[in-house]
Each structure stands twice: as C-alpha cells, then as structure tokens.
Amino acid sequence: xxxxxxxxxxxxxxxxxxxxxxxxxxxxxxxxxxxxxxxxxxxxxxxxxxxxxxxxxxxxxxxxxxxxxxxxxxxxxxxxxxxxxxxxxxxxxxxxxxxxxxxxxxxxxxxxxxxxxxxxxxxxxxxxxxxxxxxxxxxxxxxxxxxxxxxxxxxxxxxxxxxxxxxxxxxxxxxxxx
Numbered sequence: 541x542x543x544x545x546x547x548x549x550x551x552x553x554x555x556x557x558x559x560x561x562x563x564x565x566x567x568x569x570x571x572x573x574x575x576x577x578x579x580x581x582x583x584x585x586x587x588x589x590x591x592x593x594x595x596x597x598x599x600x601x602x603x604x605x606x607x608x609x610x611x612x613x614x615x616x617x618x619x620x621x622x623x624x625x626x627x628x629x630x631x632x633x634x635x636x637x638x639x640x641x642x643x644x645x646x647x648x649x650x651x652x653x654x655x656x657x658x659x660x661x662x663x664x665x666x667x668x669x670x671x672x673x674x675x676x677x678x679x680x681x682x683x684x685x686x687x688x689x690x691x692x693x694x695x696x697x698x699x700x701x702x703x704x705x706x707x708x709x710x711x712x713x714x715x716x717x718x
Contacts, residue, residue: 574604574662577691577711582673590717591680593627598711600691601669602660612692613645613655613672616710619687626653630673637661637668645672653689678717686714 582595602608629645632655640658653674661668678685689711 579711587716593675594715595675599671605663608660611657616688628675633671635669
C-alpha cells in the first residue's frame with residue numbers, strides 16, 4: 541500500500557472516530573422519570589356548588605430507582621384557576637420516607653399554588669410518596685370546572701422529550717358544578 545493510501549485511510553478513520561465521539565453522547569438519553577400523580581376529590585363524588593370550594597388530595601409517587609432531588613407542585617399557568625390562589629393548603633405528608641424539614645407551600649390567598657416539596661426518594665418498597673391537600677374556589681357559573689396540577693423537578697428540560705426528572709407531570713382536577 542502506498543503512503544498516500546495509508547494517509548488517506550488514516551484520515552478517514554480519524555474522521556469517523558471523531559464523528560462517533562461527538563454524536564455518541566447525543567444519541568444517549570436519560571431514562572424517563574418514574575413518577576405518578578393521583579388527584580382525589582373532596583367531596584369524593586366530585587360535585588360542588590358553583591362558587592364554593594372544591595378540595596383535592598394530590599399524591600405524587602416515585603416508582604423509580606432514582607431520587608427526585610427537588611420536587612415542586614403548582615397549577616398549570618395556562619389553565620383558568622379562579623383568582624389563581626388556593627383557599628386552603630393542608631400539611632405536606634410523606635409516606636415511606638422521612639419528612640423534608642425544608643418543605644413548604646405558600647399560604648392560602650398568597651398567589652398561585654406553589655409548594656417546594658423537597659426530595660422524593662426512589663427505590664423504596666413500597667414506593668415513596670408525598671401528599672398535599674388543596675382547595676380552590678370554583679367559578680360561580682358553568683356546569684363543570686377543570687384544571688391541571690403540575691409537578692415539576694429541578695432543571696426543567698422540556699427539550700429532551702420527557703426523559704428527565706426536570707420534566708413536568710400533570711394531574712387533572714375536575715369537578716361538576718351543581
């Protein structure tokens with residue numbers, strides 16, 4: 541083989557290896573977060589008089605192996621939550637993990653729902669969860685009302701296609717107004 545061919549082959553091989561080094565990490569993605577949200581209604585039948593408060597028991601469970609290091613709860617800013625402010629926010633309750641001493645929710649009437657729930661550990665049997673009870677005043681007119689609770693983690697990265705703990709998790713809250 542001539543030296544020109546050897547150099548050409550070495551050049552092609554080097555370029556190929558460099559391309560693999562650059563593109564390889566981009567093809568790898570994080571595992572999807574393994575979390576769920578359950579929204580239960582107070583009253584249990586989900587029927588509330590217009591203009592009265594409807595309560596929700598929101599439970600977020602980590603069914604995965606990884607910890608969710610910073611977990612927050614709010615409502616979808618695109619949804620019509622009357623006055624945007626809860627009328628009641630109950631205590632934060634942890635199951636199958638220690639309570640986070642720094643966890644808090646804003647006070648009722650102090651703006652949109654915002655809870656800093658701290659961390660939610662993974663790899664627990666049974667799974668670790670955190671629960672918050674919240675109430676909102678319903679609209680004075682209409683036959684039903686719905687919005688989404690949103691849990692989100694630190695490093696919110698919607699550009700990754702929903703494959704990190706920085707993504708959002710929606711939980712539908714809906715009541716019949718009667």
